[in-house]
Amino acid sequence: MKRCFSILLCLGISFSGFGQSYWQQEAHYQMNIDFNTDNHQFDGQQELTYINHSPDTLNKVFYHLYFNAFQPGSMMDIRSRTILDSDKRVGNRISKLNKSEMGIQQILSLKQNGEPLVFTNDGTILDVDLNKSILPGDTVIFSMEFKTQVPLQIRRSGRMNKEGIDYSMSQWYPKLCEYDRDGWHANPYVGREFYGVWGSFDVTIHMDANYTIAATGILQNPDEIGHGYTNVLIDSVPDRLSWNFKAENVHDFVWAADPDYTHDIVVNDKGPDFHLFYQKGEKTKHWEHLGEYMIRTFEYADKHFGKYPYPHYSIIQGGDGGMEYPMATLITGHRSLKSLVGVSVHEAMHSWYHGLLATNEALFAWMDEGFTSYASNRIEYGFFPEDFPGTHGGSYKGYKRIAKSNYEEPLCTHADHFDTNWAYGAASYSKGVVILDQLSHIVGQKVVDRSLKRYFNEWAYKHPNASDFKRIVEKESEIELDWYFEYFVNSTKTIDYGIYEISENNNGTQILLKKGEMPMPVEFDVVLKDGGVSKYYIPTVLMRGEKVVDPVVNILPDWAWTNPYYSVRLKHAASDISEIQLHTSGHIADVEPLNDKVIIPKKWDWNKHKLKLQIIEKKKKKKYKLQKFAKIKKVAL
Ligand SMILES: [Zn+2]
The missing domain is CATH 2.60.40 (Immunoglobulin-like)
Structure with a gap:
């Protein structure tokens, strides 16, 4: 595993708590x-x-x-x-x-x-x-x-x-x-x-004058130049036009120009008007539906993540994929409907996590790309649920894949300094989603939702860092979270809880759980043969508290992180149990699923044997290679 050693590469988090104003x-x-x-x-x-x-x-x-x-x-x-x-x-x-x-x-x-x-x-x-x-x-x-x-x-x-x-x-x-x-x-x-x-x-x-210009901000002179929100046709078009744009409370300015742009305006009573600039044609036929999806996107985002404050948002055909700028995005336009909506939703959500919560992306790429992807996953799940299993399933998969390779680097690595593009992408996008979604496992989804809005309300128009976000969630949950961010941001240590051993004695059943490298609270279900289910929750001692759980859940004593094992005694006889399942919240990036579930064999002589699961322990880390990409090239300097 790798940790951030260098001060240069690990400005990510400071937990001093006594920062200047x-x-x-x-x-x-x-x-x-x-x-x-x-x-x-x-x-x-x-x-x-x-x-x-x-x-x-x-x-x-x-x-x-x-x-x-x-x-x-x-x-x-x-x-x-x-x-x-x-x-x-x-x-x-x-x-x-x-x-x-x-x-x-x-x-x-x-x-x-x-x-x-x-x-x-x-x-x-x-x-x-x-x-x-x-x-x-x-x-x-x-x-x-x-x-x-x-x-x-x-x-x-x-x-x-x-x-x-x-x-x-x-x-x-x-x-x-x-x-x-x-x-x-x-x-x-x-x-x-x-x-x-x-x-x-x-x-x-x-x-x-042949060009149409799209830009950040508000066009100041539409009537004078005959463009924008205007029905004014200017008498004689001069050879050149002077376009004047103004933008307040932003930190960057983008523009694009093309002689063949169509400029559609989608008026939106509930939020910003959408300005779509694209070359009309067969390959951009889906752009005519984009406005409807954008209205729904901003409505959802306003409600869940904070109110978008600007009067405009422009989606501009240009660039080389999708890239966010204040009040606008440049996207390539020859796309299927799903791809067009997907890239537009993602870039639009950057308005929250780059446009308004302007973290230094180089140091905290995960707070920009990760949080943006988290928000866009939720919105796109509403549009195309078949493509977003479990809402964030794709992100968990992307993170686990690199976590089991030799290529993972910590989230706190400066964005320019990752060894591979894969490590940068998996860290800032996939693990960036996981770090936020997994918080719901620790503090509960309602707290995460409240925290995201409070984070926006307290930090919009500023440059929040990781510690600023962590403090918001701590205040909303009254749970300590420094350990969570230290492990998940500053190291590549992984989560791997497992059911290690099951045995029966006169008092009932004993389940021995084992922890991996990183401490986390643990949830598990015991399913009985008669169909009943008992639910259990073990907070980690580092939390100094616990999340609000359903009253039917049995809250067990804290797991001290120094102890690799944790013993749970159940009153049920082992022979009455059909299965035990860890991680029932579904919001935890346990990298080894094979030891998370045990189906009790129908015929098992509990007097003679314990049920031991050690198969995973020695399983070798899967190695991924980047051979499909270019070999290191010799560069003539
Ligand atoms: Zn992005």
């Missing part, structure tokens, strides 16, 4: 973008108002320059060509880009309150030395001029995606790195998670 930075962007569709380049002006709410004096700032990742020899290129199971959307494609196809973001000038600054362009990070330190409480204005070439689409953003969308513009502008309770997060971009400063955007895009 919460603060976060604030950034307001005003941008003017002059876009040339002939050479796919644009000139940009950015005025950024930055407020330092931290208690610290800042001598430097950093910006992300994501498009520079799309250059041969970039860190993203090398990473993609050396990782064991490279994403086939990237592969070695970056290494083959020529000068006119690569991404380039060049900073021409940068001023702090009107004074020119010295900066260093280090690949995808702009490293800026300040003339004057930013003191706690200070507001400064950074004025920047920059030039950008939009790359051929490799991953998420770029021009001409595989479905022929001209421009998918995500992570497209110089974006200030976040400085938070853990310090600066100036991670070089290698193709994964994002993090941004809370604030606002006022973006004007000047572009060829």
